Every structure is written in C-alpha cells, then in structure tokens.
Amino acid sequence: MNKSTRLIITAAAMAGLYAGSLAVRAHAADAGAPAAKDDSKDKSSCKGKDGCKGSASCKGHNDCKGEGGCKTADHDCKGKNDCKGKGGCGAKEMAPAPEPKK
C-alpha cells in the first residue's frame, strides 16, 4: 500500500468511525433509558433464577456468572422440559450478528 493510498484509506476509516459513533449516539438518544439503570435491574433479575443462562436479562452483564447467578442457578434448568428449547438454557445463545440500522 503506497503512501497516498494509505492516506485515503485512513481518511475513510476516520469517516466510518465518525459515522458509526454518531449513529450510536443517535440510537442511545432514541432509547432514552440510561444503561446503568438497566444494568442493576438485570443483574438482580439474574440471580438465582432458572433460565438465567441464555436469557436476555442476564447476558452481557459482568458479575452475573461470577456472583453465582448463572452457574448456581442453571442446574434448576436442566432436565426440565419447558426450559430447553425456549431459549432458557442456551438455545438462543448464539445467532448471526445483525447489521445495525443505518
């Protein structure tokens, strides 16, 4: 990659970074509720409840597994017919990444 190409590509990266960051800010402004509030609510909702692993309320919150919420809770899930297959035990753990709306 020569110097001028590299300059153009770098400028493109900066432009993309700028556009993406602004999109995130716009999305956050639309969403309204502060993230910290959701965090605390979701963390407490995770602890000790069946179906913690794989549920939207639990995933992504630090301290969830580490505080005994998931690993100590998910044995309640095993072997229960109504749990697996509904996304409770990890059936929805993974999915192709969505493309954010532009």
Place this chain on the structure above:
Amino acid sequence: MPVRADSLRGLRAFQRLVKTAVTRPLAPGYRMQRRWSDGRSMAAVAAEFIKPNDRLTAFARLEIYNRMYWFRIIDSLHEDAPGLRAALGERKFSRLAVAYLTKHPSHSFTLRNLASRLEEFIRAEPRWTAPRTALAREIARFEWAQTVAFDEAARPVVTPADFARANPARLRLGLQPYLSLLVLEHPVDRYVLAVKKRDTLRAEASNATPSARPASGIRSVPLPRRERTWVAVHRLENMLYYKRLEAPAFKILTALREGATLDRAVAAAGRGVTPEQVQAWFALWAQLGWLCRWK
C-alpha cells in the same frame, strides 16, 4: 488419630484436608478412591474427621461430597462445550473432561473459568481427542470465546470527542474485552450453531431428560470440512453473536488490538481493500460498540 481444628493453624490444616478429600479425582466407576495419597485406607482416613451415622459409614458420607464435586464440575464443563461434545462423542468427551479437570482443577470462585485452559490442554495432550485434535482445539477456542463474550467487562465506547482532532498516526483504539477474534481452519461457528439447533430440537422432541441417544429422525450434525474462517465472537444488547469477517478486516482489528495506530492498522489490511470497504467496516464496528478508548 482424630483431626483437631482447635486453633487457627489446626483449622487451616483441617480445611485443606477436607478440600483435598472432596476434590480428589474419582476412581473408575465414579467412586471415591479406596486409598489415600499416602497409601492408607481411605476408610480409615475418612474416619479421622467424618462421623458415621446409623446408615452411612464415614467413607460413604465423604464419598457423597467427593462425587458431588466431580459431577458438578463435569456437568458444568459438559454444558459449556456442546460443540466439543458433538464432535468427540459423549464417551470421549467425558474422558477428556475428567483428564482435563484432574490436570487443571478449578482454582476460581466461579465455574465460569473452568474451560479457560481446555484448548491448551487439548494441544498438550492430543491423545484424548485424536484423531480430531485440530478440530477439537478450534471448537474449544470458539466455545471459550462465547464464555468471554458472555460476561467479560465492557469499556466505554469511543465517541467523536475522542478522535475528532486526533492524528491517525498517533490515534490508538482499543477493542472491547468481551470481543474475541478467531482465525479458524474449520467453520466452527456454523457447526456449533447447528449442534445447538439440533439439541434444541431433540429436547423439544422428548419429554425425557437429555440423553446421549439421538431422538429418532433427528440427524447428527456432520463435522465441518476445512475452510479458513475469520470470526468475531461478541455480544450486543446482552445477547451473544458471532460475525464472519473478511480477512483484511480481521487484520485491521487484530492490529488495533495489538496497539497499532490507526494508520498502521489500516495498512495491515494490505492491498486490495477499497476506501468504501474500510469506511463501512469502521462504521459498523463503531455501531456494534467494539471500539473503545485505548487503555
């Protein structure tokens, strides 16, 4: 001679003794070993610190906890590795799990970390996974990346204020700690997803508890063929995702993670990338929240 815990020192020694007895590897048949580490009868050792009752001997009472410990950690590993189980088969996976957990017992307060060295163990002791060691290593890496994506910390994402006036030759961007970048020789992402879908279908097809025997009509998932794949495992809005990456995009992200400045990172993509591609990649990564301030 009975074990006494009547001082801090004695209590510490007692705790270590109980911990050692409870976490000691099981004998074949998932029973407690009959001999202690010094060759004494385990029944005699157990009687030194466990009281029998009218139904159970000291050995039997201790064995409950010894088995319970192992069943719990094996179960935990089992749950974290559906893809590896499918690729190796249940029996082989169980042997691998016991060998791994014997060599790398849990040292963490959380079972979350249990599989953190599984890939390293498979590499060091390929006999447990032969002849599918290469695939097993990749699946172990991929499944560990899911654990990381699940609950690793998130750092504040970059905002325009962080880079508005920055010189690209000096600007460094961090990647979220929960984001794993994997270059794989097999399309393990699709394989694991197919396994999970099949397992879900099996669970829905039967009222029985999960079993190793496939439900009739539900096929096993074919093993993946070799195909180089670049994957990011991450989370978005508290859900886990994987995302296929193009090789140049992967190189840029890897360079950023290693601390390259922005202009050097984009140069790592090599020839053939267009400004439009790079712009779209960075816009997407910023939107997904992957980019954060350099530490």
